[in-house]
Amino acid sequence: MKHILYLLFFTSILSAQTTLSPKVEAIYQQMTIDEKIGQLNLITPGGTVTGEVVSKNVNEKMKNGQVGGIFGIRGAKKVRQAQQIAVDSSRLGIPLIIGMDVIHGHQTIFPIPLGLSCTWNMDLIEKTARQAAREATADGLMWTFSPMVDISRDPRWGRISEGNGEDPYLGSQIAKAMVRGYQGDDFTDPTTMLACVKHFALYGAAEGGRDYNTVDMSKVRMYNEYLPPYKAAIDAGVASVMTSFNVLDYVPASGSKFLFRDVLRDEWGFDGFVVTDYTAINEMIEHGVGNLQTVSATALNVDIDMDMVGEGFLMTLKESLEDGFVTESDINEACRRILKAKELLGLFEDPYRYFDEERASKEILSDEFRAFAREVAAESFVLLKNEDDILPLEKTGKIAVIGPLADSRRNMLGTWSVSGDHSKAVTVIEGIREVAGEGVEILYAKGSNISDDPEFARKVNAFGPEIVIDERSSAILLEEALIVANQADVIVAVVGEAADMSGESSSMANIGLQPEQLELLKALEKTGKPIIMVLYNGRPMTLNWESENMDAILDVWFGGTEGGNAVADVLFGDKVPGGRLTTSFPFHVGQIPIYYSMLNTGRPNFGETAQKFRSNYLDIPNQPLYPFGYGLSYATFDYSPMVLSDTLFSNTSDIKVNVNVKNTGDREATEVVQLYVRDVVASISRPMKELKGFQKIRLAPGEEKQVEFTIDQSMVEFYNVDLEKVSEPGLFEVMIGPDSQRLERRNAILKK
Numbered sequence: 001m002k003h004i005l006y007l008l009f010f011t012s013i014l015s016a017q018t019t020l021s022p023k024v025e026a027i028y029q030q031m032t033i034d035e036k037i038g039q040l041n042l043i044t045p046g047g048t049v050t051g052e053v054v055s056k057n058v059n060e061k062m063k064n065g066q067v068g069g070i071f072g073i074r075g076a077k078k079v080r081q082a083q084q085i086a087v088d089s090s091r092l093g094i095p096l097i098i099g100m101d102v103i104h105g106h107q108t109i110f111p112i113p114l115g116l117s118c119t120w121n122m123d124l125i126e127k128t129a130r131q132a133a134r135e136a137t138a139d140g141l142m143w144t145f146s147p148m149v150d151i152s153r154d155p156r157w158g159r160i161s162e163g164n165g166e167d168p169y170l171g172s173q174i175a176k177a178m179v180r181g182y183q184g185d186d187f188t189d190p191t192t193m194l195a196c197v198k199h200f201a202l203y204g205a206a207e208g209g210r211d212y213n214t215v216d217m218s219k220v221r222m223y224n225e226y227l228p229p230y231k232a233a234i235d236a237g238v239a240s241v242m243t244s245f246n247v248l249d250y251v252p253a254s255g256s257k258f259l260f261r262d263v264l265r266d267e268w269g270f271d272g273f274v275v276t277d278y279t280a281i282n283e284m285i286e287h288g289v290g291n292l293q294t295v296s297a298t299a300l301n302v303d304i305d306m307d308m309v310g311e312g313f314l315m316t317l318k319e320s321l322e323d324g325f326v327t328e329s330d331i332n333e334a335c336r337r338i339l340k341a342k343e344l345l346g347l348f349e350d351p352y353r354y355f356d357e358e359r360a361s362k363e364i365l366s367d368e369f370r371a372f373a374r375e376v377a378a379e380s381f382v383l384l385k386n387e388d389d390i391l392p393l394e395k396t397g398k399i400a401v402i403g404p405l406a407d408s409r410r411n412m413l414g415t416w417s418v419s420g421d422h423s424k425a426v427t428v429i430e431g432i433r434e435v436a437g438e439g440v441e442i443l444y445a446k447g448s449n450i451s452d453d454p455e456f457a458r459k460v461n462a463f464g465p466e467i468v469i470d471e472r473s474s475a476i477l478l479e480e481a482l483i484v485a486n487q488a489d490v491i492v493a494v495v496g497e498a499a500d501m502s503g504e505s506s507s508m509a510n511i512g513l514q515p516e517q518l519e520l521l522k523a524l525e526k527t528g529k530p531i532i533m534v535l536y537n538g539r540p541m542t543l544n545w546e547s548e549n550m551d552a553i554l555d556v557w558f559g560g561t562e563g564g565n566a567v568a569d570v571l572f573g574d575k576v577p578g579g580r581l582t583t584s585f586p587f588h589v590g591q592i593p594i595y596y597s598m599l600n601t602g603r604p605n606f607g608e609t610a611q612k613f614r615s616n617y618l619d620i621p622n623q624p625l626y627p628f629g630y631g632l633s634y635a636t637f638d639y640s641p642m643v644l645s646d647t648l649f650s651n652t653s654d655i656k657v658n659v660n661v662k663n664t665g666d667r668e669a670t671e672v673v674q675l676y677v678r679d680v681v682a683s684i685s686r687p688m689k690e691l692k693g694f695q696k697i698r699l700a701p702g703e704e705k706q707v708e709f710t711i712d713q714s715m716v717e718f719y720n721v722d723l724e725k726v727s728e729p730g731l732f733e734v735m736i737g738p739d740s741q742r743l744e745r746r747n748a749i750l751k752k
């Protein structure tokens with residue numbers, strides 16, 4: 001109880017009250033304490049179940065004013081019914097806020113976020129969120145649980161698929177773009193919706209990559225490397241924040257005063273509302289920090305406003321008020337923040353403004369939206385290997401399309417596409433048939449199952465039949481594949497993960513291809529035919545054998561509704577791949593956590609091979625298989641030596657860094673020019689390189705463009721050991737190149 005009293009003290013000194021419009025203030029003034037607590041309750045009748053509990057007696061509770069919001073339902077009719085209950089049957093008629101996990105598109109599904117991040121195209125990413133908001137708001141929704149901006153450096157963690165990779169700078173740009181896309185600049189515009197940045201905080205650093213597991217991290221790392229994307233979303237004006245399931249300093253995030261009071265509210269000045277993740281308050285009981293009453297009081301006392309599904313607030317806050325564990329002003333303020341969000345959305349003017357059946361029928365999955373999704377998918381693909389320029393393929397001859405993902409509609413959308421309609425997704429074989437045209441003979445064989453293991457399939461198939469074990473034996477599948485392969489000029493092997501082998505509660509210890517798929521590739525390789533591997537994946541995978549033995553590898557993540565067409569566009573060269581990795585692909589799972597911005601250590605390893613008494617492994621290299629920022633194109637690019645306008649910079653003067661990039665290929669293509677900086681000597685050890693800028697440029701064959709970056713003092717700021725944001729004078733290394741390894745370096749000095 002001691003810490004509850006301590007928190008009460010903080011409550012009383014926190015004075016600023018959320019301001020409501022006169023109309024909403026008048027409603028608020030009539031509210032009973034029960035009705036106020038009711039506003040803090042977020043329920044789901046079961047559309048998106050991500051835990052063991054589903055809300056009960058939903059209609060009853062809405063009538064009784066015991067519900068502030070609902071999620072997991074969509075569609076004008078359904079949502080209208082729910083809203084009508086709240087508006088017509090509850091005492092004060094306060095409308096519900098209606099949310100959903102609109103993560104990478106609403107019904108027109110875009111690539112999974114990890115794939116989307118590989119576009120390095122902020123305008124494009126913003127546009128995907130804008131389009132998702134257009135569809136969702138026509139479908140009755142006004143609040144999305146996105147963007148997910150958790151940095152992760154552990155490909156075993158299934159939810160790495162939902163984030164933007166390993167880098168805080170890139171992650172921050174994407175966080176801003178997503179918030180802008182969903183929210184626009186006018187909340188009352190009925191095509192915009194509230195965004196919710198999640199999961200605050202550090203969810204992506206779960207020990208061992210096991211979902212929901214413990215997180216333990218130094219504050220220096222947290223401030224410099226993990227918090228920036230959340231902060232960027234706050235700075236971009238995100239309306240809400242979701243808590244995370246993990247602990248931080250042994251305190252469950254949903255009860256962390258440090259995170260919510262100190263950092264989010266006091267340091268960052270966030271004045272929107274905070275929602276817990278699914279039953280995260282109740283889970284504090286399992287974390288071992290109290291019973292339902294205590295943990296619910298703790299959550300409110302650290303400034304959490306809304307309780308997702310668990311109903312700890314609903315069941316215990318009144319009692320806690322009577323017992324003196326929470327104050328009325330804290331309940332009031334949480335309620336006011338939620339009312340404020342509803343006011344911003346214009347719900348008190350018109351509770352039904354987000355149901356636009358006419359717009360829904362015109363826009364959702366429209367040709368225009370689908371065409372855009374096809375562009376986006378193609379831009380997200382990363383070409384990892386292209387020996388002898390085997391890609392793009394000619395639209396002639398015989399192509400064998402082989403593999404368990406080639407004709408698997410159920411796996412095209414990827415994880416967290418809750419409103420996506422699988423039947424509307426284009427498969428790879430369909431895309432290839434469509435794009436290749438008459439001149440190509442397409443042969444097809446499944447070749448293998450995604451996995452032959454029924455127990456594994458059962459776990460992966462929690463949301464539907466993604467791994468379908470064929471009635472035919474593995475031997476027959478393989479034989480059929482070889483017959484087809486032997487007739488063809490080239491093999492396109494479509495392999496990888498099922499959609500829900502990544503995502504929530506989908507951690508994996510082995511992140512290579514499943515054994516039966518590897519066996520298939522090995523058998524195909526023996527035919528001597530050239531093989532193009534098209535890889536479906538929600539995480540970086542270990543691909544050592546593949547990288548040596550496949551002629552080309554195209555990583556296509558999960559491209560969404562139009563993914564199959566986009567794969568074909570890229571295979572046949574109608575589109576040139578331009579994606580660049582935003583997570584390192586490990587050489588071996590033993591390297592994890594793996595990321596490019598490592599510290600040097602006191603005993604760095606200077607070469608490729610292990611050296612005694614140096615920081616390395618005896619049996620594997622330190623380097624990843626494919627580094628952060630990496631990706632090939634159908635064109636090639638030349639970088640001129642970089643030119644610095646000066647070698648000195650200060651808090652009043654900057655350095656311009658210029659480099660000329662030339663397309664030396666014969667295709668128009670994009671290149672992502674990347675700028676990294678190293679603080680060579682500082683008061684704490686600093687990463688060997690950190691991304692500080694990038695520009696995606698498009699170049700015609702033979703075209704050369706000058707790319708300019710500005711190095712200034714703010715760019716080299718970091719949090720020191722006392723968590724003060726500082727820049728320290730001295731030597732810096734400026735690096736430019738096409739990925740985090742192929743870099744040209746120059747020195748620069750920050751003056752005192």
Ligand code: NOJ
Binds near residue numbers: 048050198277278504
């Ligand atoms: C649990 C997930 O962690 C979160 O990201 C999601 O928004 C909620 N469930 C609601 O579906």
